[in-house]
């Protein structure tokens with residue numbers, strides 16, 4: 001493969017001594033569940049994203065569930081989210097006991113369209129979950145204004161947007177709470193599953209921690225019914241080691257995105273990622289649009305370049321949501337993007353030569 005979609009082993013090689021030492025320390029101390037390595041990561045991650053509290057958990061999907069449960073969601077409630085995301089965002093609304101209400105995306109940024117949110121609000125609406133898709137912040141000023149006007153909570157799904165900023169402020173600091181995934185391929189990735197919820201509210205942080213740990217923070221004192229969703233010590237130690245490199249890796253992704261922008265934006269059929277005003281994109285993914293997307297993907301693959309489609313079917317049109325009978329015309333942007341999006345290889349260690357290969361191939365394809 002001339003240009004892989006991502007290269008996790010290469011990243012490991014660049015920091016191997018730190019990762020190996022972190023893993024050895026946890027094994028030496030038998031600090032597998034909770035303990036000092038988990039506490040240290042929670043503190044470090046809260047500091048990194050400018051929030052008071054970080055509650056770690058098993059993955060980014062559980063993080064969404066725990067955040068909603070902590071906010072007291074109940075049957076009959078409606079939660080508004082975007083038509084364009086990974087299924088965790090909407091599936092956890094259902095599992096938390098509420099009903100999913102999808103909104104279309106903005107044509108340029110792939111994030112939830114604030115204009116569509118107002119029209120989706122009913123007397124039952126309790127909250128909004130914007131997703132900072134691909135690493136680009138949603139339009140948080142508009143979303144927070146709507147939330148305030150209607151008395152709704154906001155949970156930011158930051159699974160793809162570690163360290164992204166909106167008007168200079170970190171994502172994850174706008175709503176009541178925000179959720180993160182540390183799935184291996186995310187901008188900050190563990191070597192297994194991992195996740196976290198952040199919040200500035202001490203009451204929420206405590207409730208979320210209880211929910212993630214069998215409903216209590218002291219052994220055998222179960223104040224509520226919780227679940228078992230813990231970050232383990234090995235992943236915490238690995239994440240702490242990697243967190244010290246996250247700013248540098250983020251800058252490398254942004255530099256790689258700029259190289260693609262320069263190489264691709266003159267090609268007639270290609271639309272490069274559009275970044276909204278005052279938003280700092282962290283390029284978890286670099287997703288272009290092309291009218292002959294499937295042919296382009298096959299052509300790149302045949303020439304040794306791996307790509308991905310995130311995601312091939314927009315949420316309202318998935319089999320899982322057949323019960324809603326959603327039609328294409330209700331979500332025109334998400335529907336249009338679904339057939340045109342293509343994510344190109346991007347990772348901190350991608351080389352200029354690899355990027356040139358990708359650009360040259362796309363230019364030759366036209």
Ligand SMILES: *Cc1c(COP(=O)(O)O)cnc(C)c1O
Nearest residue numbers: 059060061086088159181182183
């Ligand atoms: C990755 C992801 C999640 C889920 O995270 P996991 O750690 O895989 O459970 C949720 N939302 C979005 C937008 C994601 O990209």
